[in-house]
Amino acid sequence: MSYISEINELLQICAELIGLSCRVTMDTPEYIDFDQKMESFINRYNLEDTRQYQDISQYRLTRSSQYLSSSEAQSIIQSLMALKKLQMPNRNKFDRIFISHSSDDIKYVKPFVELLESLGLDKKTMFCSSVKGYGIPIGQNIYEYLKTEFIDKNILVVMIMSNNYYNSEPCLNEMGATWVMSKEYITILVDDFEFDQLKGCVDSQKIGFKITDTDRLDEFKDNLVNGLGLALSSDYDWEATRDNFIAKINCAPEKQPN
Numbered sequence: 001m002s003y004i005s006e007i008n009e010l011l012q013i014c015a016e017l018i019g020l021s022c023r024v025t026m027d028t029p030e031y032i033d034f035d036q037k038m039e040s041f042i043n044r045y046n047l048e049d050t051r052q053y054q055d056i057s058q059y060r061l062t063r064s065s066q067y068l069s070s071s072e073a074q075s076i077i078q079s080l081m082a083l084k085k086l087q088m089p090n091r092n093k094f095d096r097i098f099i100s101h102s103s104d105d106i107k108y109v110k111p112f113v114e115l116l117e118s119l120g121l122d123k124k125t126m127f128c129s130s131v132k133g134y135g136i137p138i139g140q141n142i143y144e145y146l147k148t149e150f151i152d153k154n155i156l157v158v159m160i161m162s163n164n165y166y167n168s169e170p171c172l173n174e175m176g177a178t179w180v181m182s183k184e185y186i187t188i189l190v191d192d193f194e195f196d197q198l199k200g201c202v203d204s205q206k207i208g209f210k211i212t213d214t215d216r217l218d219e220f221k222d223n224l225v226n227g228l229g230l231a232l233s234s235d236y237d238w239e240a241t242r243d244n245f246i247a248k249i250n251c252a253p254e255k256q257p258n
Contacts, residue, residue: 003182006041007084013037014077017068024068031068045154046093052079094184094227095153097121099128100174102164106130108190108211109160111248118241119221120230146174150181156227157185159202160211162193166200175201186220191249212246 013034017024024031038056047053056079059072097116101109113131127149128134136142149155157178165171178185179201187198187208195208209216221238224230232238 003045004084006044007080010034010038010041011077011080011084014073014080018070018073024073026066026068044152047083050083052082055079093154094156095125096149096155097126097224097228098149098155098157098174098183099126099134099160100157100165100171100178101128101130101160102162102168102171103130104164104168105160105162105190108162108249111245112160112188112211114248115241115245116224118236119224119232121224121228125228146177150177150183155183157183159185159187160190161187161198161202161208162190163197172200188220212249214242214246217242217245 013030017030017034026032026035042048042053056076059068059076099109099113109128109130113126113128113134116126123134126134129136136145157174159165159171159175159178177183185202187202187206188211189195189208190211198208209220218238221242225232
């Protein structure tokens with residue numbers, strides 16, 4: 001279910017609660033279910049610090065009153081409507097990185113995954129189908145798994161753009177899913193692929209970068225650290241790790257084993 005769909009469901013439930021009575025008893029199963037769904041929604045999209053959530057929270061179960069009046073329910077509805085206008089807030093906050101790529105670009109992808117591992121990403125925070133340990137779990141249906149990922153998680157999609165990418169049907173499907181689900185994405189171009197070659201559902205005006213661009217890699221690292229809430233050790237040397245990553249790419253053979 002998308003961000004907007006979840007808000008619409010909450011709006012409908014709240015409106016139904018108002019319709020039941022001029023005031024709602026807050027210990028009823030109906031209200032408790034609504035409150036739990038709202039809390040889950042708030043947590044999923046990192047809305048705890050928004051003014052709208054602060055407005056809503058004063059009417060939640062933690063307060064002393066046993067009842068929610070119709071006017072208070074209307075206030076919750078107004079706050080939810082305000083959140084709806086944000087479309088997808090806190091895009092810099094996400095649960096997981098999804099690396100959309102062609103398996104023929106493993107010479108770029110495997111060192112890239114190793115670079116992200118150095119920042120503390122693991123199988124819980126990164127998905128990459130071509131690298132062992134980061135793909136589809138055993139026994140899972142690939143399409144159902146990916147659908148669940150896109151629906152249930154706030155994902156940052158990292159597209160490794162190349163000619164191989166555009167020649168891959170699965171890659172184009174992932175690009176389309178990213179667009180349909182309004183997921184935040186960033187394009188990273190391999191060394192022999194240019195910005196004017198971008199096409200399809202990606203916005204050619206949206207800032208991406210070349211995979212060996214040190215300044216953009218620095219910015220990308222900072223976005224990951226902030227977005228995933230990573231804690232880097234004091235002795236971690238990002239610049240040396242970054243430069244080693246670039247060196248691996250520059251001297252790598254056309255393909256590497258997984």
